[in-house]
Amino acid sequence: MPQDVCIILPTLNEELSIGSVIDEIPVKALHEMGYQLDIVVADGGSTDRTVQKAQEKGVRVLHVPKGKGLGVRTAIKEINADFIFMLDGDFTYPAAYIPEMLEVLQKYPVVTGSRLKGKLEKGALRRTNFIGNHLLTWLANLLYGTNISDLCTGYWGFRQDVIKSLHLTTTGFQFEAELLTQLAKHKYKIREIPITYRPRQGTAKLGRFKDGMKIGWFLIKHRFSS
Ligand SMILES: Nc1nc2c(ncn2[C@@H]2O[C@H](COP(=O)(O)OP(=O)(O)OP(=O)(O)O)[C@@H](O)[C@H]2O)c(=O)[nH]1
Ligand SMILES: [Mg+2]
Known part of the structure; x- marks a missing residue:
């Protein structure tokens, strides 16, 4: 029976x-591998032509509440x-790694694309983000006993039973940190593959310093609560 892959x-x-x-x-490579594909744009209320552009490509659009995590x-x-x-959806993460990530998911419950083990194209990660991401990743590994290299990556793959077993509550950019804390709590092993990270097109939604502080505080708070 063909297996289904959903890309959000x-x-x-x-x-x-x-x-x-x-x-x-x-798409072709995934079909040849025997997968059925569902591409879902989870749109948090774009006021530009994002939704129309997605619809023109024939993919499913879900209108979700604002906030990356909640969406x-x-x-x-x-x-x-x-x-x-x-x-x-900002073209920073090459989708070409999905077949390789699916191979990883045959053996591991979770896979991420690590920018810091891979290649950063010029201008892809600003110096402040680079340092902030290293600090937050170090803090996460220290607090949760994990061994990841890129906490804030936006490129994740899961087996369905795994992602649906996590207790996820965050609404904004702490979402990736919450994924890590929940995966660590359930002792799921995370496998990383090195990826190339490209400069974004369009404007960033992340409020650099403020969001970095929120992510750090989230990691600390959840380590010491219940
Ligand atoms: N559904 C939804 N998506 C969001 C929201 N805010 C941001 N996103 C998307 O989440 C992804 C990550 O946001 P970015 O602004 O690129 O954050 P970032 O990657 O940390 O920052 P850059 O390095 O500047 O790209 C992008 O595809 C955004 O369009 C939201 O409120 N709702
Ligand atoms: Mg981005």
Whole structure:
């Protein structure tokens, strides 16, 4: 029986990039591998032409509440697929790694694309984000006993039973940190593959310093509560 793969693309005003992200998904290769594919744009209320661009590409659009975490969580609840992927809609993460990530998911419950083990294209990660991500990753490993290299990556793949077993509550950019804390709590092993990270098209939604502090505080608070 063919297995299903769902790819969730969270978007907020990504009209410049969403079409290229969808075009880049290796549909043919995935079909040849025997997978059925569901591409879902989880749109948090774009006021530009993101939704129209996605519809023109013939993919499913879910209108989700604002906030990356809340948007992806809402999409996950509506999805039924053996393997669930999440990658940003700003063309920073090449979708070409999905077949390789699916191979990893045959053996591991979770796979991420690590930018810091891979290649950062010029201008892809600003110096402050680079340092902040290293600090937050170090803090996460220290507090949760994990051994990851890129906490804030936006490129994740899960077996359905795994993602649906996590207790996820965050609404915004702490979502990836919550994924890690929950995976660590359940002792799920995370496998990383090195990826190339590209500069984004369009404007960033992350409020750099403020969101970095919120992620750090989230990691600390959840380590010492219940
Ligand atoms: N559904 C939804 N998606 C969002 C929301 N905010 C941001 N996103 C999407 O989440 C992804 C990550 O947001 P970015 O602004 O790229 O954050 P970032 O990757 O940390 O920052 P950059 O390095 O500047 O790209 C992008 O695809 C956004 O369009 C939201 O409120 N709802
Ligand atoms: Mg981005």
